[in-house]
Amino acid sequence: MSARVRTIFGLSLSGLALFALTFVPTLARAEEKTIKGEVLDLACYLSQGAKGADHASCARSCAKGGQPIGLLSDDGKVYTLIANHDNMKPFEDAKGLAGAHVEVKGKVYKQGALEGIEVLAIAAK
Numbered sequence: 001m002s003a004r005v006r007t008i009f010g011l012s013l014s015g016l017a018l019f020a021l022t023f024v025p026t027l028a029r030a031e032e033k034t035i036k037g038e039v040l041d042l043a044c045y046l047s048q049g050a051k052g053a054d055h056a057s058c059a060r061s062c063a064k065g066g067q068p069i070g071l072l073s074d075d076g077k078v079y080t081l082i083a084n085h086d087n088m089k090p091f092e093d094a095k096g097l098a099g100a101h102v103e104v105k106g107k108v109y110k111q112g113a114l115e116g117i118e119v120l121a122i123a124a125k
Contacts, residue, residue, distance in 0.1 A: 084120055
């Protein structure tokens with residue numbers, strides 16, 4: 001193979017690698033964190049801004065009824081709470097703590113604009 005063919009071949013492979021790194025989506029990477037905040041039922045929070053002690057009873061009812069739940073962190077960021085497939089108990093416990101201030105330990109994932117925390121442990125604070 002001539003030097004010119006090797007150069008063209010090498011540049012083509014480099015271009016293909018650059019294309020793949022630029023346009024192929026990456027898998028979610030998890031970072032383990034502990035975050036404090038209020039467990040929300042996302043349906044009422046998104047549609048009405050409902051949160052806090054006055055809404056706690058409704059939040060628990062909505063969460064136990066299957067509405068998605070989230071965490072409004074103390075710094076104002078909202079995370080979707082997701083269950084760990086090997087241990088659902090902490091996520092199920094979170095439903096009963098809707099409206100309460102808690103500490104969640106888990107893995108934080110991000111896909112596009114959506115961020116969630118896989119609930120590995122939860123405790124009221």
